Amino acid sequence: MAEKARIAVLISGAGTNMAALVYASRMADSPYEVALVASNNPDAAGLALAQAEGIATFALPHKGMTREAHDAAMEAAVIEAGAEYIVLAGYMRILSDAFVARWEGRMLNIHPSLLPLYKGLDTHARAIAAGDSHGGTSVHLVTPELDGGEVLAQIAVPITPDETPASLAERVKLAEHQLYPRAVADYVSRWRDPAALLARVRALALALPETDERESHGSPGFRVGGEKSGKYFAYFADQHHGSPHIACLVRTGGMDELLSLVEGQPEVYFKPAYYGASGWVGIILNRPGVDWDAVGEWLERSWRGAAPKRLTRLMDVADAF
Template sequence: MSLRLVVLISGSGSNLQAILDACGQRQAGRHADIDVMPAQVVGVLSNRSDALGLSRAARAGVATATLAHTDFADRAAFDQAMIAVIDRWQPDVVVLAGFMRILTPAFVQHYSGRLLNIHPSLLPLHKGLNTHQRAIDAGDVEHGCSVHLVNAELDGGPVIAQAALRVEESDTAETLAQRVHALEHRLYPAVLGWVANGRLQLDTVPPRLDGQPLTTPIRL
């Protein structure tokens, strides 16, 4: 049975594209040298109507929806509207892929054990924004990205897997961001593949990979 994914985006959707490719939902004429995982993106939701990722989803034949957060009285009302849209797609996992909104505890609780995020740092380092410049300013030797379960703490849920690279003296925030993006595009599909193939259980504390508790993140 195919794992049903709903992906939330706010921008270009490059991680969404990596996931679509890994699911075999690439646009006509595209080819990728990857193993297709038993998963399907069944819906893409954005809080921005101009998000490029919506076009990526449409080209792959995936249903899309847009909810502008500015149309709602507060964060709680917006999140409840998102839940109503997402639940119609009946997801097994909700995937945050560059979704630039802080979620309410009620939203996080509703999708507890099936809500994933990718963050551009080696958590617990550099939670929040501007991670690449902060890594440079801190003199970090390495930098990277993390896939984690979402809980009520910002970027604070259990970290499942990470990918790292060496910070070069010549790196700027922009070059580091480009290099980390390449890691993200491999890391996120890998973790979702573990879920789709029954290796990773998200609904336990801590998550379990191949039956063993994940007490430290897997490094890829």
């Protein structure tokens, strides 16, 4: 069975979304476990529930502390618990930019509107006043912009003719309890999902000049240079030839570099069974913490090795500016 991702849930009050996350994590197929429930409010009711469920808790009032100092203390508790992701669930604190930056791509929040509509507060009243047909809830990545990160999942909730903010909030809360555990589970599982990994490789590869995608030996391949004379510069391999790896295959400078990479970082690189003899290296994607900037750099380097000179000259000119 695959190792479960460890999440820390930050709350300020009753923690109903936290409870939904906890109970969903107890399902046999859940890809995550709740390692910590932490709060800026020692009296938060959700802490008692977490303790009753045998989950580690941490509480520290923010009064009298700078935002940065309080964030640092909360973060220290998260790290000590071994959590890989932070999930905000009714955490009524604006986080410092530095804290958010350190957890970029690993911090999620839930918001009671169909983002990008109605960021901030009073979302239900604003949706009703605007005459919208639906309110709803969104799970998104946390960025320095308030409620501005990538939206991962949404559920729309109809607004009835005699709706009030309180009645809409009650139904949206039910939707939140369904949405948040599923969205968290899907997100922490992305590194195991071939379709999600292929989508990321595809976006990086096809962003390079004059590239196209064509299947080769049963794998998606990426070429440069045109329909007739194009050369492959990358392949996507989903556990091919008995390998346990989902990988992006790219060109290296030769066998010496390939072997050096594999020997030096076997958790990142491997020698592909079919392409390795030609000096191609596999970058392992089905692992937590993939450096996608590095994958992009490898794809560009491999592209340069296959692209016609007219294209690489143009790229060199662009890089000079």
